[in-house]
Amino acid sequence: xxxxxxxxxxxxxxxxxxxxxxxxxxxxxxxxxxxxxxxxxxxxxxxxxxxxxxxxxxxxxxxxxxxxxxxxxxxxxxxxxxxxxxxxxxxxxxxxxxxxxxxxxxxxxxxxxxxxxxxxxxxxxxxxxxxxxxxxxxxxxxxxxxxxxxxxxxxxxxxxxxxxxxxxxxxxxxxxxxxxxxxxxxxxxxxxxxxxxxxxxxxxxxxxxxxxxxxxxxxxxxxxxxxxxxxxxxxxxxxxxxxxxxxxxxxxxxxxxxxxxxxxxxxxxxxxxxxxxxxxxxxxxxxxxxxxxxxxxxxxxxxxxxxxxxxxxxxxxxxxxxx
Amino acid sequence: xxxxxxxxxxxxxxxxxxxxxxxxxxxxxxxxxxxxxxxxxxxxxxxxxxxxxxxxxxxxxxxxxxxxxxxxxxxxxxxxxxxxxxxxxxxxxxxxxxxxxxxxxxxxxxxxxxxxxxxxxxxxxxxxxxxxxxxxxxxxxxxxxxxxxxxxxxxxxxxxxxxxxxxxxxxxxxxxxxxxxxxxxxxxxxxxxxxxxxxxxxxxxxxxxxxxxxxxxxxxxxxxxxxxxxxxxxxxxxxxxxxxxxxxxxxxxxxxxxxxxxxxxxxxxxxxxxxxxxxxxxxxxxxxxxxxxxxxxxxxx
Numbered sequence: 001x002x003x004x005x006x007x008x009x010x011x012x013x014x015x016x017x018x019x020x021x022x023x024x025x026x027x028x029x030x031x032x033x034x035x036x037x038x039x040x041x042x043x044x045x046x047x048x049x050x051x052x053x054x055x056x057x058x059x060x061x062x063x064x065x066x067x068x069x070x071x072x073x074x075x076x077x078x079x080x081x082x083x084x085x086x087x088x089x090x091x092x093x094x095x096x097x098x099x100x101x102x103x104x105x106x107x108x109x110x111x112x113x114x115x116x117x118x119x120x121x122x123x124x125x126x127x128x129x130x131x132x133x134x135x136x137x138x139x140x141x142x143x144x145x146x147x148x149x150x151x152x153x154x155x156x157x158x159x160x161x162x163x164x165x166x167x168x169x170x171x172x173x174x175x176x177x178x179x180x181x182x183x184x185x186x187x188x189x190x191x192x193x194x195x196x197x198x199x200x201x202x203x204x205x206x207x208x209x210x211x212x213x214x215x216x217x218x219x220x221x222x223x224x225x226x227x228x229x230x231x232x233x234x235x236x237x238x239x240x241x242x243x244x245x246x247x248x249x250x251x252x253x254x255x256x257x258x259x260x261x262x263x264x265x266x267x268x269x270x271x272x273x274x275x276x277x278x279x280x281x282x283x284x285x286x287x288x289x290x291x292x293x294x295x296x297x298x299x300x301x302x303x304x305x306x307x308x309x310x311x312x313x314x315x316x317x318x319x320x321x322x323x
Numbered sequence: 324x325x326x327x328x329x330x331x332x333x334x335x336x337x338x339x340x341x342x343x344x345x346x347x348x349x350x351x352x353x354x355x356x357x358x359x360x361x362x363x364x365x366x367x368x369x370x371x372x373x374x375x376x377x378x379x380x381x382x383x384x385x386x387x388x389x390x391x392x393x394x395x396x397x398x399x400x401x402x403x404x405x406x407x408x409x410x411x412x413x414x415x416x417x418x419x420x421x422x423x424x425x426x427x428x429x430x431x432x433x434x435x436x437x438x439x440x441x442x443x444x445x446x447x448x449x450x451x452x453x454x455x456x457x458x459x460x461x462x463x464x465x466x467x468x469x470x471x472x473x474x475x476x477x478x479x480x481x482x483x484x485x486x487x488x489x490x491x492x493x494x495x496x497x498x499x500x501x502x503x504x505x506x507x508x509x510x511x512x513x514x515x516x517x518x519x520x521x522x523x524x525x526x527x528x529x530x531x532x533x534x535x536x537x538x539x540x541x542x543x544x545x546x547x548x549x550x551x552x553x554x555x556x557x558x559x560x561x562x563x564x565x566x567x568x569x570x571x572x573x574x575x576x577x578x579x580x581x582x583x584x585x586x587x588x589x590x591x592x593x594x595x596x597x598x599x600x601x602x603x604x605x606x607x608x609x610x611x612x613x614x615x616x617x618x619x620x621x622x623x624x
Contacts, residue, residue, distance in 0.1 A: 060521040093523030105515040110537035119533075120523045169523070 006074075007036040007209055008057075008177060013071035015052050015233075018064060024280045026052045027233040028288075030071070034226070036176070039203070039210040041220035041241075043256070044230035047277050050213045051101075053230075054179040057211075058092055075177070094124050097170040099199070101182040103162035107154040113165045114140065114150030120172055139168040143198055160191035167198055174206040181213045196223060217260065221245060229253050232278055232288035235307075239314035249310055249321035251295045287318070295320050355617040362613020368606030376422040383416035387573050396589050406591045408582070414591065417573040418599055424574040425555050425603065428489055432558075433550040435493035437543050440500020441536065447501065448508025448539075449531055455505070462498040470495040471560055478566040485574075488567045492554050500546060507539035514538075541618055548611040552604035559600060575600050 015027040027049045034040050042050050055061045057073055059080065073080045080091065100106035108116060117136040121127060127135065137147040143164040154162055163183065170178060180199060184192040200223060203210055212223055220227055220241070227244040229237040229252065237250040248254045255273040275292040278284065286301040287293070293300065297320055307317045356362055375382070384404075385391075394403060395411040405415040447458040465473060473495035474488075481487045511517075512535065520530050559576025561567030563583070568574040570581060575596045582592025 055518075058522050060518065089524045091524075092521075098519070098522045100515055100519055102515060106519050108516045108520075108534050108538070111533070119525075123524060166519070169519075 006033040007076060008034040009074045010053070010057070011072040011074070013053065013056060013073065014069040015049070015056055015061065015066060016069050017066050022281050025233060025283050026066075026280060027056070028283075030230070030233060030235055032228050032235055032238060034177075034209050034211065036209055037207045038226065039212055039224040041224035041227045042211055042213045042230055043215060043217065043220055043227060045215060045277065047280070048230045049233040050230055051181055052233075054098060054181050054211065054213060057177075057179060058096055058098060059088060060092070089124070093120055093175075094173045095175055096177040096179065097173070097175040098179040098181060099163075099166055099170045099183045102186045103159050103166055104186065106166055107162055109154050112151050112153060113157065114152075117165070117169050117172060120169055124173060135172065139172050140165070142171075142202075143168045159187055160194060163187060163191070163195050164198060167195070167202075171202050171206070175208055178203060178208050178210040179213070180210060182215070183212075184216070184219065185214070192219075199223075217245075217256065229256070232280070234288060234317065235315075236289065236317045237315065239310075239316075243311065243314040247314070249314070249316040250289075250318045251293045251322065252289050254322055255292075255294075295322070352617045356613055359613040359616065361609045362617070365606040365608070365610030365613065368602065369610060372422055372603055372606070373426065375419055376426050379419045379423055383413075383419050385413035385416045387412065387417045387420040388571060389413070396585065396592075398589065398591050405595050406589070408578075408592060409585065409589075414595060417578060418575070418595055421573040421575045421578060421596070422599070422603075424485065424568065424572055425558075425576070425600075428485070428492075428558055428568070428574065429551040429555040429603070432489040432492040432496070432554045433547055435489065436496040436550060436554075437500050437547045439493060439497040440546075441504050441540070441543055443497070444501040444504025445508050445531055445536060445539075448505040449512060449527075449535065451509075458501065459505070462501050465495075465498040471557060474557060474561055475564070475566060478561060483566060483569050485568050485572060488558055488561060491561070491567075492557055495557075496550065496554070500543060503542055503546065504539060507542060508535055511535050511538045545611060545615050545618065548607060548614060552607045555600055555603060 010030060010032050013027055013030045014025075017024040017026055030049070030053060032040065042053065044050050052061065052066070055066075056068055057080065059068075061068065068081060071081070075091070075095070083091070107113065111119075114133070114136050117139055118132045121132045121135050125132075133150075137150055140150065141147050145161060145164055145168075149157070149161075154165075157165065163186075167183075178199070183199065184195055187195060196219065199210070202208070210223075212220065214220060224241055226238070226240055228235045229244065229250065231252050237244060237248070237253045244253060245257075248257055252273070258271050259273060261267075261270055273292055278288050278291065284301075285303060287296075287305045290296050290300045299319055305317050305319055307315050308321070310316050310321065389412065391403070391407060391411040391413070393411070394400075394407050396407060396409050397403065398406045400406070403413050403415065405413075405418065408414055408417065443458055447455045474491040477491035477494050478487060481490065517530060517534055520534050525534070555576060558567050558574065559579050562574070562577040562580035568577040570577060579593060579596040579600065582589070582596065586593050
């Protein structure tokens with residue numbers, strides 16, 4: 001995680017929310033890297049800061065209450081956070097685009113789906129109205145929706161079709177980086193497979209990189225090259241898919257795998273990780289997973305936990321990792 | 324209809340149901356509306372009055388200004404179907420002409436009130452914080468004073484006249500629309516599709532106009548129709564105290580209040596304009612009720 005010549009690298013990102021006098025530390029010194037054309041799985045439980053990271057990359061966090069308090073986000077060596085707002089046109093929806101979690105709410109219910117795709121084309125190009133419409137229809141076709149549905153409203157589509165429209169919107173400009181924020185959480189399993197297939201297909205075709213935000217480890221296993229496990233706004237384990245899945249080292253990662261339902265005979269109960277996320281208003285010293293950790297030792301609560309490289313490219317933020 | 328023998332129910336029935344789903348919201352609303360007899364009666368009444376207003380010069384027996392000095396202040400007769408006023412002007416002609424002024428006054432003041440409500444309410448709801456605070460406190464002040472009083476103050480400041488009255492009524496009535504739009508905008512503001520719009524670099528103006536307002540406007544549409552009748556009644560109230568539309572403009576409210584001095588000797592001067600105001604209010608209100616039910620069928624049950 002050293003150099004910054006990677007396609008995307010986030011360095012020491014801090015994001016805070018202010019709410020009624022309280023400061024909520026959502027992302028605390030998060031760093032990660034992504035190479036061009038690769039996929040990164042960002043895994044963590046609800047409230048760990050996954051979506052905040054994605055929105056920080058696009059600089060669309062609502063300010064206030066949110067505020068980026070420090071850090072750098074390099075895209076091809078350029079710090080996005082230092083760009084003036086009017087230069088973001090080039091980035092938002094063009095070089096980086098985002099797929100949202102819930103297709104039911106991510107489309108404007110009063111706008112025709114075709115117009116919603118066309119709007120993006122219109123915002124980013126000088127095409128004539130005819131070309132714009134043609135491009136939007138073409139995009140609909142590519143995600144497997146007949147172009148004659150151009151004039152349909154979102155309520156006339158099924159959930160899977162809506163998600164495909166959202167994917168079409170994200171892909172019109174062949175983005176270099178795709179932020180997929182739990183793209184399949186709201187869909188049933190068959191449609192999940194369809195949607196992931198479409199995303200995978202285009203990602204390969206356009207050679208896009210992707211950050212796949214999810215809490216479904218199965219999806220990560222199928223779609224990602226590297227995995228980052230996020231806990232309380234920090235990456236606790238980072239490495240290649242094989243490193244993290246075959247040799248999970250951080251007790252939290254181990255707990256995540258352990259909590260998956262097993263199918264062995266006699267497995268009557270699930271094995272959850274006890275407790276819940278620490279209070280994000282408290283900026284505690286030491287390891288944030290310490291209160292829930294089965295391997296907690298004396299030194300854990302004391303000071304900053306170093307990010308150790310267990311094997312080349314496999315990092316773990318723990319004093320006593322399982323190896 | 325094809326019947327599946329095993330299932331024993333008509334299979335083809337599923338197909339038209341699918342097609343029906345493709346109808347837009349407006350088409351469905353119109354369909355429901357057309358089944359509502361009261362709403363249709365209201366619509367017919369409104370259309371007739373609007374038609375009368377348009378063709379008034381061709382159907383009135385006299386000009387609305389011509390004075391028949393031999394027949395002043397007389398009741399209905401064959402010569403003057405609805406009688407004459409104190410200056411001997413044909414009352415029917417004045418009332419038919421008056422529909423022009425009254426309808427335009429009702430519609431434009433109501434439109435202005437709703438328009439102000441949407442613009443100011445959207446600013447308050449979207450930007451929040453101090454903009455919201457300032458606008459809401461202004462609304463508190465306006466709402467603490469009766470609407471008619473505000474209209475009186477505005478008329479006093481701007482003087483009398485037809486368009487001044489319209490503005491006075493609009494300003495007096497806009498605070499309700501401001502609150503309503505603000506609440507709607509706030510409920511829409513946190514929607515995910517606005518986040519999505521931001522991630523493709525939509526400007527704030529575009530987000531408000533294209534993504535928020537269309538999702539926040541339907542109550543205002545209803546407010547607009549229901550308000551028209553109110554505005555005509557308010558203007559009659561203003562005329563009573565000598566503000567608002569001034570004679571010789573044949574506006575119904577102004578005619579009503581001009582006739583009140585002769586209510587004992589010539590009651591027709593008050594009764595007929597009153598009936599016309601009643602008619603337009605009644606038609607608009609039953610149409611508005613029907614429209615509300617058609618827009619949101621769940622409300623009816």
